[in-house]
Amino acid sequence: MSRVTTATLQEMKAKGVKSTLLTAYDYPTARLLDEAGIDILLVGDSLGNVVLGYENTLPVTMEESLHHTSAVARGAERAMVVGDMPFLSYQTTVADAVWNAGRYLKEAGAHAVKLEGGRERADAVRAMVETGIPVMGHLGLTPQSVHQFGGFRVQGKSEDAARRLIEDAVILEEAGIFSLLLECVPAELAEEVTTDLCIPTLSCGAGPHCSGQVMVLHDMLGFSGGKVPKFVKQYANLHDVIIEALTTFKKEVQEGVFPGPEHCYK
Numbered sequence: 013m014s015r016v017t018t019a020t021l022q023e024m025k026a027k028g029v030k031s032t033l034l035t036a037y038d039y040p041t042a043r044l045l046d047e048a049g050i051d052i053l054l055v056g057d058s059l060g061n062v063v064l065g066y067e068n069t070l071p072v073t074m075e076e077s078l079h080h081t082s083a084v085a086r087g088a089e090r091a092m093v094v095g096d097m098p099f100l101s102y103q104t105t106v107a108d109a110v111w112n113a114g115r116y117l118k119e120a121g122a123h124a125v126k127l128e129g130g131r132e133r134a135d136a137v138r139a140m141v142e143t144g145i146p147v148m149g150h151l152g153l154t155p156q157s158v159h160q161f162g163g164f165r166v167q168g169k170s171e172d173a174a175r176r177l178i179e180d181a182v183i184l185e186e187a188g189i190f191s192l193l194l195e196c197v198p199a200e201l202a203e204e205v206t207t208d209l210c211i212p213t214l215s216c217g218a219g220p221h222c223s224g225q226v227m228v229l230h231d232m233l234g235f236s237g238g239k240v241p242k243f244v245k246q247y248a249n250l251h252d253v254i255i256e257a258l259t260t261f262k263k264e265v266q267e268g269v270f271p272g273p274e275h276c277y278k
């Protein structure tokens with residue numbers, strides 16, 4: 013099966029075929045998502061809160077992100093693997109940005125990187141693209157700015173904010189991004205961006221009109237423990253499935269049911 017590339021995603025937008033992006037943080041999960049035909053595996057910096065137990069995405073380091081990206085890349089035969097650049101790995105200087113972005117391709121086997129922000133990141137994006145690194149943009153609710161936003165809030169609601177977001181989208185497209193992720197923005201705004209841009213857009217709580225849909229895997233599988241954003245649909249309840257297995261195991265051990273003769277060596 014041939015690899016999903018930036019050209020594949022562009023073709024899908026042209027044909028009106030929706031693309032799918034889910035997060036993955038390890039090898040077995042990457043294999044499952046690949047087998048299910050998910051197009052893009054994002055090693056999100058949501059790694060921080062989802063699998064490393066941090067408060068938010070800010071503490072995630074390049075080393076942590078690369079470590080998980082390598083595992084995902086080893087499990088993905090068809091899907092495009094995208095490394096989500098952590099806070100402070102691309103905002104300092106353009107040289108830092110290119111160097112760190114390059115490490116995803118050179119050391120971790122990713123096919124592209126994602127970074128948050130608009131016009132203020134255009135120079136970094138241009139330099140990465142000139143280096144041969146495909147870049148996914150991310151506008152709207154950009155969680156690395158959570159303290160600036162004062163919480164996880166819907167973005168682009170005022171006319172002014174909406175216009176600014178559309179400008180940022182156009183600037184990023186001109187800088188060379190191959191796709192744009194829109195997080196937590198009104199559906200009509202995401203629709204307008206999708207129409208204005210040639211490149212595919214990906215919706216994470218940005219309504220149904222984008223070229224593709226995005227979710228954090230653990231949220232949609234009911235495995236992220238507790239509250240999930242309103243835009244998440246729960247397609248399974250792994251929490252309950254796992255608790256059931258674990259409590260049954262404990263009970264069977266205590267009752268002498270496990271291990272049975274079939275689990276023992278003569």
Ligand SMILES: Nc1nc(=O)c2c([nH]1)NC[C@@H]1CN(c3ccc(C(=O)N[C@@H](CCC(=O)O)C(=O)O)cc3)CN21
Pocket residue numbers: 058061062069153155164165166196228231236240241242243
């Ligand atoms: N597990 C997980 N899922 C995510 O979707 C996710 C992460 N982690 N970490 C990074 C960011 C943070 N995200 C979030 C977190 C919370 C809301 C949230 O609670 N939003 C409110 C909207 C409030 C409003 O109306 O302005 C909601 O009720 O959905 C949204 C996105 C999305 N990303």
Ligand SMILES: CC(C)C(=O)C(=O)O
Pocket residue numbers: 035054055056057058059096193195216226227228
């Ligand atoms: C939720 C997506 C957009 C993300 O950036 C992440 O998982 O880190």
Ligand SMILES: [Mg+2]
Pocket residue numbers: 056057058069096155
């Ligand atoms: Mg992220």
